[in-house]
Amino acid sequence: MTGYIPHTNEDIQKMLDVIGVDDIDALFLNLPDAVKQKGRLNIPEGRSEIEVLDRLNELADKNTVYKTIFRGAGAYNHFIPSVVSSLASRSEFLTAYTPYQPEISQGILQAMFEYQTMICELTGLEVSNASVYDGANAAAEAAVMCMTRKRSDIAISDAVNPQIIAVLKSWSKASGAQIRIVPQVDYKTDMDAIAGIMGDDCAALIMQSPNYYGVVEDMQQASDITHDLGGYFVASVNPTSLMLFQAPGEYGADIAVGEGQPLGNPLAFGGPYLGFMAATEKMMRKLPGRIVGQSHDKEGRRGYVLTLQAREQHIRRERASSNVCSNQAHAALTATIYMAAMGKRGLYDVAKRCYDNAHYLKEQLCKIDGVSCNYHPFFHEFMTSGVDGKKLNQKLSDQGILGPFEVESSLLWCTTELNNKDDIDKVVSIAREVMT
Amino acid sequence: MTGYIPHTNEDIQKMLDVIGVDDIDALFLNLPDAVKQKGRLNIPEGRSEIEVLDRLNELADKNTVYKTIFRGAGAYNHFIPSVVSSLASRSEFLTAYTPYQPEISQGILQAMFEYQTMICELTGLEVSNASVYDGANAAAEAAVMCMTRKRSDIAISDAVNPQIIAVLKSWSKASGAQIRIVPQVDYKTDMDAIAGIMGDDCAALIMQSPNYYGVVEDMQQASDITHDLGGYFVASVNPTSLMLFQAPGEYGADIAVGEGQPLGNPLAFGGPYLGFMAATEKMMRKLPGRIVGQSHDKEGRRGYVLTLQAREQHIRRERASSNVCSNQAHAALTATIYMAAMGKRGLYDVAKRCYDNAHYLKEQLCKIDGVSCNYHPFFHEFMTSGVDGKKLNQKLSDQGILGPFEVESSLLWCTTELNNKDDIDKVVSIAREVMT
Amino acid sequence: MMKLIFEITKEDRRSVRLPMSTIPSFNIPKEYARGQRPHLPEVSKIDLVRHYTALSLRTHGVDNGFYPLGSCTMKYNPKVNEKTASLVGFTNIHPLQSAQETQGALELMYDLKTMLCEITGMYDMTMQPAAGAHGEWTGLMMMKKYHEMRGDTQKRVILVPDSAHGTNPASAHVAGFDVKSIPSAADGGVDLEALRDAVGDDTAGLMLTNPNTLGIFESRIVEMAKIVHEAGGLLYYDGANLNAIMGQVRPGDMGFDVIHLNLHKTFSTPHGGGGPGSGPVGCAKRLAQFLPTPNVEKKGDTYFLQHDNEDSIGSVKSFYGHFLTLVRAYTYILSLGADGLSDASRIAVLNANYMMARLKDTYTVPFNGLCMHEFVMTAQKLKEETGISAMDVAKALLDEGIHPPTVYFPLIVKEAMMVEPTETESIETLDHACDVLLSIARIAKEDPQQLHDAPVTTVISRLDEVEAARNPILRYSISL
Amino acid sequence: MMKLIFEITKEDRRSVRLPMSTIPSFNIPKEYARGQRPHLPEVSKIDLVRHYTALSLRTHGVDNGFYPLGSCTMKYNPKVNEKTASLVGFTNIHPLQSAQETQGALELMYDLKTMLCEITGMYDMTMQPAAGAHGEWTGLMMMKKYHEMRGDTQKRVILVPDSAHGTNPASAHVAGFDVKSIPSAADGGVDLEALRDAVGDDTAGLMLTNPNTLGIFESRIVEMAKIVHEAGGLLYYDGANLNAIMGQVRPGDMGFDVIHLNLHKTFSTPHGGGGPGSGPVGCAKRLAQFLPTPNVEKKGDTYFLQHDNEDSIGSVKSFYGHFLTLVRAYTYILSLGADGLSDASRIAVLNANYMMARLKDTYTVPFNGLCMHEFVMTAQKLKEETGISAMDVAKALLDEGIHPPTVYFPLIVKEAMMVEPTETESIETLDHACDVLLSIARIAKEDPQQLHDAPVTTVISRLDEVEAARNPILRYSISL
Numbered sequence A, B: 001m002t003g004y005i006p007h008t009n010e011d012i013q014k015m016l017d018v019i020g021v022d023d024i025d026a027l028f029l030n031l032p033d034a035v036k037q038k039g040r041l042n043i044p045e046g047r048s049e050i051e052v053l054d055r056l057n058e059l060a061d062k063n064t065v066y067k068t069i070f071r072g073a074g075a076y077n078h079f080i081p082s083v084v085s086s087l088a089s090r091s092e093f094l095t096a097y098t099p100y101q102p103e104i105s106q107g108i109l110q111a112m113f114e115y116q117t118m119i120c121e122l123t124g125l126e127v128s129n130a131s132v133y134d135g136a137n138a139a140a141e142a143a144v145m146c147m148t149r150k151r152s153d154i155a156i157s158d159a160v161n162p163q164i165i166a167v168l169k170s171w172s173k174a175s176g177a178q179i180r181i182v183p184q185v186d187y188k189t190d191m192d193a194i195a196g197i198m199g200d201d202c203a204a205l206i207m208q209s210p211n212y213y214g215v216v217e218d219m220q221q222a223s224d225i226t227h228d229l230g231g232y233f234v235a236s237v238n239p240t241s242l243m244l245f246q247a248p249g250e251y252g253a254d255i256a257v258g259e260g261q262p263l264g265n266p267l268a269f270g271g272p273y274l275g276f277m278a279a280t281e282k283m284m285r286k287l288p289g290r291i292v293g294q295s296h297d298k299e300g301r302r303g304y305v306l307t308l309q310a311r312e313q314h315i316r317r318e319r320a321s322s323n324v325c326s327n328q329a330h331a332a333l334t335a336t337i338y339m340a341a342m343g344k345r346g347l348y349d350v351a352k353r354c355y356d357n358a359h360y361l362k363e364q365l366c367k368i369d370g371v372s373c374n375y376h377p378f379f380h381e382f383m384t385s386g387v388d389g390k391k392l393n394q395k396l397s398d399q400g401i402l403g404p405f406e407v408e409s410s411l412l413w414c415t416t417e418l419n420n421k422d423d424i425d426k427v428v429s430i431a432r433e434v435m436t
Numbered sequence C, D: 001m002m003k004l005i006f007e008i009t010k011e012d013r014r015s016v017r018l019p020m021s022t023i024p025s026f027n028i029p030k031e032y033a034r035g036q037r038p039h040l041p042e043v044s045k046i047d048l049v050r051h052y053t054a055l056s057l058r059t060h061g062v063d064n065g066f067y068p069l070g071s072c073t074m075k076y077n078p079k080v081n082e083k084t085a086s087l088v089g090f091t092n093i094h095p096l097q098s099a100q101e102t103q104g105a106l107e108l109m110y111d112l113k114t115m116l117c118e119i120t121g122m123y124d125m126t127m128q129p130a131a132g133a134h135g136e137w138t139g140l141m142m143m144k145k146y147h148e149m150r151g152d153t154q155k156r157v158i159l160v161p162d163s164a165h166g167t168n169p170a171s172a173h174v175a176g177f178d179v180k181s182i183p184s185a186a187d188g189g190v191d192l193e194a195l196r197d198a199v200g201d202d203t204a205g206l207m208l209t210n211p212n213t214l215g216i217f218e219s220r221i222v223e224m225a226k227i228v229h230e231a232g233g234l235l236y237y238d239g240a241n242l243n244a245i246m247g248q249v250r251p252g253d254m255g256f257d258v259i260h261l262n263l264h265k266t267f268s269t270p271h272g273g274g275g276p277g278s279g280p281v282g283c284a285k286r287l288a289q290f291l292p293t294p295n296v297e298k299k300g301d302t303y304f305l306q307h308d309n310e311d312s313i314g315s316v317k318s319f320y321g322h323f324l325t326l327v328r329a330y331t332y333i334l335s336l337g338a339d340g341l342s343d344a345s346r347i348a349v350l351n352a353n354y355m356m357a358r359l360k361d362t363y364t365v366p367f368n369g370l371c372m373h374e375f376v377m378t379a380q381k382l383k384e385e386t387g388i389s390a391m392d393v394a395k396a397l398l399d400e401g402i403h404p405p406t407v408y409f410p411l412i413v414k415e416a417m418m419v420e421p422t423e424t425e426s427i428e429t430l431d432h433a434c435d436v437l438l439s440i441a442r443i444a445k446e447d448p449q450q451l452h453d454a455p456v457t458t459v460i461s462r463l464d465e466v467e468a469a470r471n472p473i474l475r476y477s478i479s480l
């Protein structure tokens, strides 16, 4: 037998005897002949592990790996302590599934409970689920949570990550709800436009801060406006930034969502990442996806279970408001261990280092003749214009540096704690070269 | 606090209070002032994990890693299935020590018991210990096992790996025993010389097969001669080769030793590897190092313990014949998992592939004008002469191939299952180029 | 009692540090600054390691024992998959690097989709969806768009057999369809008459997994396809059960127009305690234009992401899917190849039939005949006779180190236990599980209380789930 | 009962395959061919994984809980060490590649030896020895050679305190010396008078660990050194206890001429269930010429292996030492730096004194005063009063998930329990262990039988060790 099959020929014979058929083909007699597969699948023969590793190494080697990265735009190059993957890759965690049997799944359940607690702490909100697919889907799920018969349209700032807007638009086609775009001015949501666009029939406003361009938005003001209009305020946030900047709970957001990748998950060409969601207690029963709750056994021992399952698809079927089944458990576990490893002070240091590095870089870049910047508050990403992005990125690449992301004719820069002064000074001097 | 220390300042204060001293310095008052260290150690300041990884990556990158290797000479480039390190690196195995408390160490004890069984199976002998430092030290320990007051000298073939001979010589300086070298003729031990050299006062003859030059020796004959002279016969063997070639037990060896590296341990610039040792039951109580035995608990459940400890240094102290304490447990565990993963047939296939590849390579090389080979039976290593090694190795290196090892003016080639026909043909054609 | 990480936290403990920096500190503008810092844990390295190691030891995975959780395909997760998925050339590439710099990643995705298309008989495929349910939604949105583009605006109904997995009706609902349930026939398959009655002008499509959730192959699939297609509807294949049919029959050949796969089931990527999964969606040619953007394409020898596609339903996810999960599935398919995949299905079916044969006299099987890769049995009779429910049987299995089957699903079978052994389990493992199940049935008669009390060897006994839902405690309250 | 891998073996099962080969098959010469193939296991991948995973779960490591095994320094093993030791640039280099191709490896070894020399106050060092005992032997062989080269052939005696670790006298014996034991004084240190009496023309040297195995610093070390040196002997430092003194006092400055280190203790490389360790040997300048070959050296910016050294004792091992273990130790030293190493020792000493302070009223401490990084307490009084021995206490600790201290060592203390908490343990962990030990002492009085029966929570209870030694079963007998 090929593959990972333990059966010897004798085993197979013995099993066929017990079943009472002559051969394995007999087990497939229900398959209509007309559609049954005739030949072999047209895919290559199975390979040995040696060959498989050769092939995968060959593919991996075809990708350019940068040690120094100044690109973010939704995926962030953070340091992941070795301990995180050592622990997360324990095979018990990897090879378990959704903890339907809590008595032999207390470990993963407790880890999820810790995750929910950490997300609540980060966002300043009261309840969290155990993750959804990614930050964009988290935003879309949040939108669904806010919709009612009367208020089904969703307003979203044009300064939100375009991928989130795109996913939200795909989602909106399901319900026919309209997506109303609140314009931006100079990379910042136009606060004055919110009321006019939302009117009194919008379910929610979704804002992102720091937004796609890195700008820290005036979330308090946007939240107040939205609430005055009777809508829900949904904040899409970068988790790292919450160590420094106002938490959604502090400015009155009803729901906070975000992309959890920065919390210990690698860039990995875009996935798997995780979407986190937190909300006020009032919205608890509208949260989609898995939720872990605390309980106790007969002996009164504390334990954890999947709870509020009445919301979920397997119970509610076509009346469920979300279809989420498998979520991002392992990515959330990784985020949990990452947050525990970094700790309160460590994660603060990361955020502050991101911040300082970005501010230093911007300060230096803006000194270069011909480079223009805006002066909104920002976290670790910012825009510059005036530089030839193609040329700059080519030069940076030659030096082993992944440069900023080109957004139309401008550049979106990002720094994290993994950039240091030498790198930054080098980038600035290359930018200076390009400008002269 | 720096490093991996969990103490807060408060903790330290509390502990000092309980101890009843004012500060930590007070705990070091017993140290004579005259010798106490005054300043800081002159080593760099501690670095963050980011910096440490940078530095270690930098060092690793300075080494040339060859994908294709035709060099052996004591360290063999075998395929190690992913499952081996996944399992061996389970942190319970890594962070445990010698199983002094069997009740919480049944896992590692059982694995060692399995290891001993596998080594017995491979060597065809009756008892095995749980590993010693490496193949060379295993040979030296075997020599010690054979020595008596009357017979203390050790004969060893000149065709044994020179590193083993070197270590044996270092060992011999301890006891003053003489090492008598049995000469080789054309890379094979001179059978006719054995009797003359050993006489009737030699404790043992140590032979290696396949020997340093790859040649499969006539171990049966050597064993018979040795026994006729009243000496012990010690066989140093390559474990992989035992899938194809006569086992030490089959030709009557009293002790078999060898380097266990080929059993799933990486090249790793020479270590850690492991020395294995097996012997006849008669010599059981002379075996050095840790030995695991089967026992049972009160309820009659089968279990494993360190046994025959009366032989060991911690009981016998200056009357112990070996000082081994820490051994190569984890390398032996790795070897155990490797042998279980490869299995009876898999390891046979590896051995046969090594063999076929080497024979094909030799056949091809010997066809080249000016290359000379000998025609002794061999496993996966063989000698050629007539080629300019420096030149050849440079050319091979340019093609990403680590060529044969230069032994004086000849070349010692090795193939394993990781070499394929394309590689071999390429090497042959490069060799042909060099010869013209 | 196992402490929470917050309960071993101590102010000022820390375990990770950053390098020194020579960059000056910049102030955070006060009006945007956070008030109180979040109370994240503060623990030492050794306590961190012990804590999560201990949690892992309170978690049962495939590596710990048999896990015949029906519909979830808990097969062996090869370690080589983890090795390839951790290659730096995969883990450390930014999703917004140029195509030129990520040819290896794109080639892998393209190769994988080509092979998955071949396995399923589909024309094209997207790798974007994050899981099975997400794939369902994606596929349904494509179906919706298809009908819309043809002006078939009345096609608002998705038909779903009553045996279907909960995600099917839920996805249809979330995709904005109305859901109509189709009853099963006496043989466990879809009732053709009922299907004929249900289809109409409003039929957007039928969602089906085949074999269905009873583990029974819908042998009338060709007729079913005809009925639905004739009504202008589309056939959606829930690929959760592909493990039964690889190399035996292809959904495309059965008449399915859209399909999602669960890479975390059939293709051996680990389930990770509940995810991440990956739910690629394949489709017939006439639906290909609706696939989400971006999709990976090849031109000459070059791979690229096609972002422009006017008719696409748009993006369903950030970036391009669960890339590292794709790496694992790709590794698996390369390892098995055509014959290996076919063998996997054949032995999966053999294993299920073997267990069924050994158990069916004790635990009733509601539908006669052979099963495919899984089967449903019921504890109903047992319950009537002894009071022992499927849940009790499940808990008793825990005490033997065996993960129970899926219980109480599918909903159409009372006291259901859905058993999916998978092909990677040996006859010895199956025999042991059968022996245990048979002995539980005996104990049910002799000493039912013992089973009501189960599990007793676990770190905790049965938990009060009602209380948990009534008074939800969803986070630890950090008191300072 | 946990099966052996041989008991789950089945003919023809296999889990690893090689690539196809187009190379012809060559015959094995009959006269050399093996008769019967060895009966290695034949198991499937999933069974292999479950088997060794299950064995790991029956093994207690530092990651599972407190492990205060005296003299073994069971400190936290950083995960980053494992990461650096698995870099392909280290794992996949052949030891017989040229120096030019292995500059990174050589630089690491050179850097490491330089730092270790600085930490110990030694002039030069070899990385070759495989473990502590191997280092002892190596150092002793150097001492032997030193005397020989000076013509001091009468120097055949190594002095060893009666508190010394068993490897010290054993190594001296194996190195061909005679061993003379030196009694301890009332304060636990070496008795100076006894030492004076013992030294003589035949004194080759004194082996000592300082702090000694009682955890007591030999404060008369300067005098001791003088006595031995004046007799023409050398001072050997058993570095197993270096964890007490890094950055506080250097063996070289105390007068030691030769030293071995246990990288697997002080320098945090994992113990691996009993090894591999690593036992570098350092020495004063006058002994450097005797170091084993090859040794790593630097010339300009280039590192190389010096194979030629006429006076060397020769090789003590294949190749150059446990390279990957060196990588881990190097990673550790870089992480901690000068202050970190000093802190490690200071906190190790603090932790030991704290535990001793909490326990000494209950478990007698045979020698008064402060201890260094470990201390020895005794259950002797407890045994007299209650019948509960050190072994019983140890087994009772197992039931609490705590690895017991080293018991019955050093030999000079009856019912000894040697406690080494290490610096990586928090006050909470120490307090918990102290509470458990104190409660065991209480139970000893109230219900000694409970302790005689311990452990009860482990997978097996106390094993019959006598029987194991009397009728040794050292391998599984494969019956076919």
Ligand SMILES: Cc1ncc(COP(=O)(O)O)c(C=O)c1O
Residues within 6 Å of the ligand: A324, A325, A326, C071, C072, C131, C132, C133, C134, C165, C167, C168, C209, C213, C238, C240, C241, C262, C277, C278, C279
């Ligand atoms: C039949 C069936 N369909 C769909 C799904 C949903 O897949 P996922 O959990 O990946 O969203 C499942 C998973 O349990 C399933 O069993």
Ligand SMILES: Cc1ncc(COP(=O)(O)O)c(C=O)c1O
Residues within 6 Å of the ligand: B324, B325, B326, B327, D071, D072, D131, D132, D133, D134, D165, D167, D168, D209, D213, D238, D240, D241, D262, D277, D278, D279
């Ligand atoms: C004091 C002392 N010396 C020497 C040794 C021997 O070290 P190794 O086990 O590495 O050979 C030990 C180890 O237990 C020890 O504690």
